[in-house]
Amino acid sequence: MKKIGTLILSVILFVACTGDTGPPGPQGPNGINILGSVFEVTVNFTPQNNYSALIDFPQEIEVFESDVVLVYRLENVIPDSTGPIDVWSLLPRTFYLDNGSQVAYNFNNTFLDVELFLEGNTNFSNLDTFYTLDQTFRIAVLPADFASNPDLDLHDIEQVIQSLEMQQDNFSIQKL
Template structure:
């Protein structure tokens, strides 16, 4: 009796699972071509590199979630051209002098970025041009961007346009 009951239940389940839900509907519109990347950025202003560390830590704003797989890029405001346009350089960025060199560089965690100077010259001799009132942009990109080799991260302007970063959304964080 148990075998007959089991057979009836299995047969019923088979017929229920084979039911048709009707005709298939029309295909939806095609998606847009390209890569869907959401880039986030913030600015670190009033950076002063002082002895003995020549280093600053900037915490990521609470509104920006950084995952271990994300890429963190830092750009230094190197100059402003004659038309008032900012000139951003991806760091690490090495500055050469007759008697040696130094470099803006960085490392980061999922919570902050450490921007620092290192070189083979006395960093105390750099003066205000390179050590005081510096400005940096920190850009966080999902790891998906690495799959697209056409993204030029060496140019902040190109990257900003590609990943649709709006300057009006970038918050400035002052560091001393």
């Protein structure tokens, strides 16, 4: 009798747990939590700031120690019939000067800020202002899972931004 009772109870539970499945939940990007942000800054590298600039992350951008920070320099703006096209290069970026010396844009970061700086084997005070004044950078903060995607070319800022736009509803580039 015990066996029949157990069998009946099992059938009741099985039937009670079956039925129409509910609507599917939202589809995520393979379990990756995307909270990336991109913002722009324009700085001058001068003797007064020791050819460096310390940029605090905006308050609305939460940066974790595990996040990946990438910095891109605006190299050129190409005119086009649809509007200007920005050309960006991932740092570090080295330029070889006519006199045989070199100058490089580089950065380091914490989860609080990014330091942009010039380095090289030249006298920075003799550099053309092309290298020192009104330098625009895009700073991208990416979750480590997102940045480790082998299909993502981190050298291409447009691909990074397009990937973030597909993953975020309210993506925007902030200009500081």
